[in-house]
Amino acid sequence: MGDNIVKPNLGMDYIATKGNIHDPNFKIGGNPEYAKTLLAQAKTACPDAYDRATNPAKGLKYYRPDTADNKKSAVIVEAALTKAGIVIETVYKPSGSYNANLTEYKSQTDFLASGWAPDWANASTVIPEMWGDGCCNYTKNEDTPEYAPFSAKIKKALVELDRKKQAKLWHELSQYGMDQYWYIRTVFSKDQLTWGSKIGGFQEWKIMSTPIYNDLYIKK
Structure with a gap:
């Protein structure tokens, strides 16, 4: 189970985060009844988003590479979301050019998936790239008020020369990002x-x- 975008094999930069998959309401097979209670809260807290997610005439989009494996897993995801009352449309894009078009896709879809691996054993090759100002941030988190303090702390971590202090900053950034649900994949492969x-x-x-x-x- 993945509770972080930093994998355990990065050693001191990985920390088991709290919440997310460690929430007792999280079930690997889905928890549609609990999801319905969150949707009920969203109906008044963010009515426009609620309408998009539950209105059959609108719904959410999920871009995925056009592969046999993705089509199998999409059936599971779609069934789980439907049980919760969420309308989802899976859109398959050519697998050969999928990664090259992620920057374009992120403005067209609500969800997308991609892979990542660190260049060396430091979270500096993961957190800034996937959640910060680096090459491959497809979360659209820069549009949220939570992003500015997060980005500032990334810059602080990148210039911290004390390795233990730097690792602590990566831990804090990991937890912060997971608290925002900027990452929802739940498998370390x-x-x-x-x-x-x-x-x-x-x-x-x-x-x-x-x-x-x-x-x-x-x-x-």
Whole structure:
């Protein structure tokens, strides 16, 4: 279960956050009855958003890459949201160009999904990039009042030279972002690569979990 955008394998920068998936109302199979109580609160707290989420003539959009696996998982997501009274439309985009168009997609859809891996063992390659001013923030969080203090603390963390103090700042930023529900994926994934003894020059490109193909050669 993923309670953070920083994975546990980043060591000191990871912290088990509170709330989100640790809320007793969170159920891996869904909790539509509790979700209905939150929708009831939203009806008066944010009526426009409530109308979009529950009105069959409107509804929310979820962009996903057009793959067989995504179509299988979409059935589960759609069923869970429907039980809660949320109208969702899954829109499939070409998988080959999906990641290249995420910046454009984020202004068109309510939800989207993408993958990320750190360049090195520091949350500086995760939190600023995914939630801050970096390359790949698709959350639209910059439009919220919660963003300004968050962005300021990121800048502070990036220039902190004491590694333990920096890790503490990453912990605080992780918790803050999770409190805003800027990230809702709930799975830490693992993969394993193997290669034959006759393959030389193998290096894994961590970002995409693939070999650096131009460096590969066949051993004689």
